[in-house]
Amino acid sequence: MPFNEYVRIVVRYWWAIVASVLVGGLAGFGYGMYFTSVDYVSSARLFVTAEGGTSVGESYQNNLFAEGRVNSYAQIATSEQVATRASEALEGAISPADLRSKTTALPVEDTVILTISVSGPSPQRAQSYAAAVAQQTVEVVQELETSRRGGTSAASAVLYDEPGLPSTAGRPWMSWTAIGAGAGLIVGVVIALLLGWRRRGTVVDEVTAVDSTHHPVLAVLSPQTIPIETLGTDDSADRDADALRGLHNLIRFLGGRRDEQARAPRVVGFTGVGSDAGAGDVAARFAATVAATGNTVLLVDGDLSGGGITAGTELSADHGLSTVLSSSTGSVDPYVGQGGLTILPAGPVPPESGALVSSPVLGTVLDDLRERFDYIVIACPRMGSTSDSIVYSALADAMVVVVRSGSATRKALSDSVAAIELVGAVIGTVLVSGKAGQVKAQDVADSAEPAAESVDAEIVDFEPGSESVTETIRTTIDHASRNGSGSAAAAGVPSDGRGR
Template sequence: MILHDYLRVLRRGWWVVVLLTLLGAGAAIAASFATTPAYYARATVVVATVGDASPGDLQQGNVFAMQRTPTYADLATTATVLDRAAATLGAGTDTEDLRRSVTSVARPETAIIDIEASGSDAALVAERANAVAEALTVEAQVLDAPGVASPVQLTVVEPAAQPEVATTPRPRNNLLIGIVVGLVLGLAIVVVADALDTRIRTFADLPRSPALATLTSIPTGRARRARGVSASDARVESFRNLRANLQFGTQARGVIAVAGVTSASDAQGVARQLAAALGEIGSTVVIADVDLRSSGSRHRDRKNDATELRPGVADVLNGTSSVDEVISVASADHVYELTTGTVDPSSAQRLSTSAMRDMLDDLSARFDYVILSCPPLVERSESAVAAALAGNSLVVVESGATKRSEFLFALELLAGVRVTSISVALDHVRDLDLGGTSGQTVLAGQTAT
């Protein structure tokens, strides 16, 4: 994928990214409110030697103080020091609770000890840090040189101050982390979901096949705002492009079989609009509906269901009517139609008979183009038969609904009946997916940038 493809994926799944980003921010805010505030206070103790001494003695004393500092830091959390601190804090102070809330750390390469206290009460943590620091200055000298004056003196040089701001939670930091996590997770889900999605939305999603002659994108019917161009105008122009591709790309003449990959494709609608586009240039066109199974699941408008009561293709194939009796004028100029007619369980099987060939020969002699509106390729076997009789096939792929595996199966069915001229119309392509190729594909095997 190139940068343009990633941007198109993000445009398609922007709402997932936004939703997860908002969820991450909301979770961070909720966690901040649910977390008990924790405060932190620190008292600083310095270790030094005392007494008159020469400069050499002072140097040795400083080295000795630095060596003893880690030991005094460890003494700060012993029971002896903590008991004295608890006594200073007053009744109700538990030594073990004090041990859990106070830590003592010697700064590397110095004679400084940091007594740190944490908890949910700002005043209490400062009192605890100061109490332990004061207790350490007394007990350390007693433990270090019992019964004699200690040459080492511990002094509290920076008492702990009552903290004004809690160290945790930090709402601003939590909010930033929540937004970043939600954003990254949303982007990952959108990209991975697109990689795992097998639905065809653009020509970039189509499996490469040398059998494809021309490719045409047909936009959806939603209104466009750019340059005041309506979606209906863009859709009409796409059928004119399809007409040009069939005329000059495949030199399709005579009979063209229009079939959707699945029932999700509106192949009948594409056939009618293609017929209207051909009629615009003065070509005479007839549409024959060869979906001859009496199934209520066929993809057609309700207003067209009434026309099935009239004699049509099924009546011509079973010999009860002639072409002249069933043909009628369609709504577009130079366009005529044959409805399905009165179908029965054997009507679909008559597509493989000589009656079907005779009907196509008769129509081809009268009209410049004969368009067969076929049932879905992967669902009805007679669709491949109609395509084989036509010689030219237009496969309608519903953007966002047809899967690559279904499209490949449709090509396999057409290859089985030796259909070599196959064009593809990608129908109802959303505006953000238009041009979704690494170079706009017009003719198979060729690209135009």
């Protein structure tokens, strides 16, 4: 994957990184506070000298000799012999091994000074440990530097700074917290990359949808199912009313721009990619929103296999699209009026639904319905389940592909759009994401009225294909298609009533 894809994954799963850092930091803090001992540190300093030297040259040589001796004395201070003697001097208060593990000896750079530090569980213990180790180091050095034949020692170590009583203890929890947070950061980045790698081929947002189809995302909707019996009435509140009005206007204007000689699409099909895309619900909500603007709208349940939006309802019990196509309606009107919306249910499931949809009768029926309605919205079966959606794609003016965030692969979406474009036109996609919820009808109505008033004043004189509308929509789609961010619904406004 390119580097920017890794950055995108890290930004998308930032919560995993933050959570890992917090967990790691808390774990380190707890370990440092409750599972590590708090040690006090006391230090003593030794001065190393070399004997003899009456001239400047000899003094310089002795100084170099002493500097070299400091490193050797540091090894002596942490030796087992010094630890054993110091333990005996402390009357066995601490074992030689433990004392040795708590002792450090570091020479001060470019000097003849040796710093011996010893830690202990209390200030007094640390001071006594350091004093014993320093004293025993001096004695061992004196023994080693003195010739067995007697005489003076070549060099010696002098304790010039007695160990003091430490006032504060070290804080291991601080270092352990930092270590835990750092480890958590690394783990969090790895988790984020694994999550991104697992879902690298999945449509999860507008960016991946645009990259997969090369079509704009017309709207981002939350999953919501409105009972078909209340669709088109005051009880059919929709939380995404503004986004659906924006979808309506984008379809009107963008559809008209596809062909300068053609009118905006009036027969619009909605099909989904993935088993839970919810294209039928989106089509129903879109039809109800367009009908609320004063247009005459027919919602057609195009899924004759029994899985459509009217399946299992009284609307589809006896008559519907299947009886219209088979010319078996008789004197019964299969069209159901609900408020300003008209619904053509799927009807009884025919023995061969695919053959019925593929018959020339469907095209004739749609041509007749164009004369009766401003808009015909077809809730098509999902792609891949049957070939019916391809037939509807050939007969509709434009198709909208609905995809659920995180449930469809990029390849499936890309292949579905390509299959539709072999026979028809795809105007864009709708991304369904988020969680469903309940919205009061009055709240939706109150929020919709101000938006309708403000926008009507702006677009009432626009005609499809005019320069002002063209520039407005071009700006919106350029923004959506370049970076895939920002819902296209942001540019959507309520319909002017009868515009197409």
